[in-house]
Amino acid sequence: IIMTTDVVKLYDIDQSVVININSDIKYSSKPIFHNDGFYFNAESGCKYYSLITKQLVPFETSGDLCFIDNAVLITKDNDYFKLMDLNSNIIGSVYLENCKYYRNLQAYQDSLFYFYGENKLIDDEDAVYKVDFRYLYIEKLTDNGANTFIMSINSFQ
Numbered sequence: 001i002i003m004t005t006d007v008v009k010l011y012d013i014d015q016s017v018v019i020n021i022n023s024d025i026k027y028s029s030k031p032i033f034h035n036d037g038f039y040f041n042a043e044s045g046c047k048y049y050s051l052i053t054k055q056l057v058p059f060e061t062s063g064d065l066c067f068i069d070n071a072v073l074i075t076k077d078n079d080y081f082k083l084m085d086l087n088s089n090i091i092g093s094v095y096l097e098n099c100k101y102y103r104n105l106q107a108y109q110d111s112l113f114y115f116y117g118e119n120k121l122i123d124d125e126d127a128v129y130k131v132d133f134r135y136l137y138i139e140k141l142t143d144n145g146a147n148t149f150i151m152s153i154n155s156f157q
Helices: none
Strands: 008-011 017-021 032-034 037-042 045-050 055-058 064-068 072-077 080-085 090-095 099-109 112-119 127-132 137-140
Touching: 032 064, 037 064, 064 099, 064 112, 072 099, 090 137
Parallel strands: none
Antiparallel strands: 008 017, 032 037, 037 045, 045 055, 064 072, 072 080, 080 090, 099 112, 112 127, 127 137
């Protein structure tokens, strides 16, 4: 998938364009792959593109979609992370306080969600944060992550 500010293109393995999604859609997030397609946030709301039907449809959420799986979805709405079931019932909500969310780092697991962000009061862009939906708090795990490359974080009980 190639995404620019005004074009979303899907390429096959031979690098020929398979899908050129409506060029008036301005995306604002990396794609989240799930259910035989992918989700992404756009200026006009969250979208879902089905690789089966080859159709783009709106996906109703309360806020920007950050993560989705078979049981829960996480959105950022104003200054809150919201953990919801797939019927959009809120399970937990955590206040971001002085944090900015940039992008998720790892899937939701055992009530934990990891993301790259920044403290609004200091310059620590791409620091790693942990959201704990069980105890409803956010914890900063690393300082500025500009020189750090993290593939994934897993939590084990």
